[in-house]
Each structure stands twice: as C-alpha cells, then as structure tokens.
Amino acid sequence: MSTYYQKISCADHSTYELVIMRGQSIRVVINKESQIIKPLDIVTKSGAEFLIFLDENNTKQELRADKVIIEK
Numbered sequence: 001m002s003t004y005y006q007k008i009s010c011a012d013h014s015t016y017e018l019v020i021m022r023g024q025s026i027r028v029v030i031n032k033e034s035q036i037i038k039p040l041d042i043v044t045k046s047g048a049e050f051l052i053f054l055d056e057n058n059t060k061q062e063l064r065a066d067k068v069i070i071e072k
Helices: 010-022
Strands: 026-030 033-045 048-054 060-064 068-070
Touching: 010 026, 010 033
Parallel strands: none
Antiparallel strands: 026 033, 026 068, 033 048, 048 060
C-alpha cells in the first residue's frame, strides 16, 4: 500500500456520509475485489481519511478511504 494519500472526491465523501446516516450498505472495490460493505464512519487521522465499515462477513474493518472505490 502506498504511503502517499490520495484525497477522495467530495462526491465520494458525500456518498459515504449519506449511506452512514441511512445505515445502508454499498458496493465497492477493495484490492480489485467487488464486495458489499456497510460503512459505519469516516474519520481523519494523520492527514488521511479512513473508512470504518463492516465487511461481508460482518467483521469491523478500517481502511484508508483512497483504497476503497465506490462502484457506480
């Protein structure tokens, strides 16, 4: 994983905020794999945004937001 953080778009950030508020799930690509996750929060640490979510196995994960691609 690159140590350089690529800021996510305002549209993606808004999408995460909306699905978090609604308690919904969303289809994303992580490590070239399509999956459905349930975002719980998006937080900023050390100048980067991190997405906290439940994966398909209902396991809580935290991943840098620029490593998650929302499927459109």
